[in-house]
Amino acid sequence: MDAIFLQFLNGLDKGGAYALIALGLTLVFGTLGVVNFAHGALFMMGAFCAVTLQRLLNISYERVSETETDFLGKPLKEQVPYLQDIVGTDTAAWIGDYSVPLSIFLAIIVMGIVGVIMERGLIKHFYKRPHADQILVTFGLAIVVGELIRHYYGANPIPQSAPNSVSGSANVGEWFGLGPNVIYPWWRLVYFAFSATVIFGVFAFLQFTTFGMVVRAGMQDREMVGLLGINIERKFTIVFALAAIVAGVAGAMYTPILPPDYNMGMDFLVLSFVVVVVGGMGSLGGAVLAGFLLGILQSFASMQAVQNLIPGISQIIVYLIAVIVLLTLPRGLLGRKGVMED
């Protein structure tokens, strides 16, 4: 029972990440009709916003130590962050401790700008091109972004720490009257709450604002919205930037769970596409539902008892479910008629 509950929690936080990426993917697809294979790269760029903020906070000047020596036995050149001199040691330490949550603000700004530039500079030229062209160009872009990150940040994962106040584990078993072995990292619980909040925020934005209403109308019938005199192009740009921001903040907050490297976008992209297809192309609710569903099933498939029964199932479960769903519900769980069926 304990193990099942823990795998359920695992599925929730993994599903949260899948859902956030798939939400942006399907939002772009539903409104712009673009299959964006660079969406995983946006997730990775968000993660590197956290790394960048950490590095910015640690920009230092050298001070030659009078007592300590380096690995060659020469006087040690200590690195003293400028921030420490500006705000004081305690405040600098506090800011450093909270660098991951604070990086959300950097990610919103950076990813918003990246989203606008990407849509205006590249994606808009592919609105009327076949999906194969869109996939090729965005996949190429993802590779370029990955290699740029590798060039500037190296190939190894760069660990990011959660704030000290949420870096331990919560005794979840105690909350639910389960065994003492049911402990779960605080940050993963925070991530689940964060992803649920972002998903709720995006849905609320689309449901309760005029802009959201126009976007939803555009998802139903883009041509009609244009005929009503609404500048749909500007809306598209904003939608693309919104999707980039969602992916970016999801990536930034994921860094304490998975140290980011240049390839993390690709790792998530493939699964997120499966999530979108299972959920139903263009369906926001479907993306979220499928994200959590596949995350949970993937976790359960990794249990030793399941592995003993069907060896290797954990690596194929997501694709197996995709096959079953598509055979029984060809449009996915919540897919709409007419999407990608022309």
Next chain:
Amino acid sequence: MSEHKDLTRRRVIKSGAAAAAAAGATPYFFTRAFADGHGYMNAPKGDTVTFGFNVPQTGAYADEGADELRAYEMAVEHINAGGGGMLDTFSSKELKGGINGKKVKFVTGDTQTKSDAARASAKRMIENDGAIMITGGSSSGVAIAVQGLCQEAGVIFMSGLTHSNDTTGKDKRANGFRHFFNTEMTGAALGPVLQNNYGNDRKVYHLTADYTWGYSQEGSMIKYTKPYNWETVATVKTPVGAGDFSQFITPILSSGADTLVLNHYGKDMVNSLTQAVQFGLAGKQVNGKDFTIVVPLYSRLMAQGAGDNVKGIFGSTNWHWSLQDEGSKAFVKAFGEKYGFPPSQAAHTTYCQAILYADAAQRAGTFKPSEVGKALEDFEFDGLGNGKVLYRGSDHQCFKDVLVVKGKENPTSKFDVLEVVEVTPRAKVEYPVELLGGELGPYNNG
């Protein structure tokens, strides 16, 4: 008509494929070697000889590959100059500037940590660039694949960072030589240290990378902890590059295990260790004992990636920059002054391999693979940072002291992440050649 067209096209394709297959199967290396008239592959002409450095320049091990390349470049400088770095402390004094009167130049290839890419780049360096020797790599899968290719081609392969028993065990080849240690030695060195620190009667859960090195490492750890009544609770294979290991870690919490052995390397080690610590395993009490994590193969570069999570965790390593013997100090000084940071174990083993090959060729007076190989076989040397080392002739495996290390509690710099807790003497990690199986077979000179 279209049928005829199709038929014709198919025939053309079939003929082309057959021709390509025939060309591939033709012993290209063989014909070229004898065309040279020296009786061996890529016999150097003129006043230079070419080494082929085949390292991961892209992919997950690119940082290690970059460090290997730095070490190789420095080794070439020292060989051509006849001194510098560990060449000055090396017990053999044969190298006086160049090898057999020729200066060394080099070409590089990118293994991408993929067997097929590594073989393709090695083949290119042998065929197009005339490399006399191939060296490098950061994966056992890649090392075994390239070693096989070099055997077919008729050049010497001096492997880089490869730790699986199979490289000099069941997959050993006459043309292949390994300086790096293996999982058998890790187990022999680490087992007693683990028992000293954590006692007998433990229940062990293994998370193991699902490929040759992972199986080899898991087997060795089970073998060398069994005498202390360390019982294996489960051995779970994890896909290489899984990223998020949480679904593999949570079952450990309720498994009754009090010890986790992470048979992971590189990015997988960084991620699985980080996540195991996040799940509170490191501070847990099970069976009345402190829960223990072990990382059998450490790399300083990877330990840096795992940050504070490595603190207090035991493992083994081939070499560490903090060693205080004359060879290690000379190497760290030369490398540190040239590049500004200490060398990794990958840099050390590749530097040694380049120097050892050069010295063997000099002693043999030729670059002919069989002669260079014989000069390496049962060659005993000192001054390269691991005490007295033997290149055993019967399996082409180096035997030397093994370092047991622990994640440092209070690091003084970002490089100072591991501390050496024991130097296990060579005699304690030696094993009979029959233990790991395999046959060297005859040398191939091309």
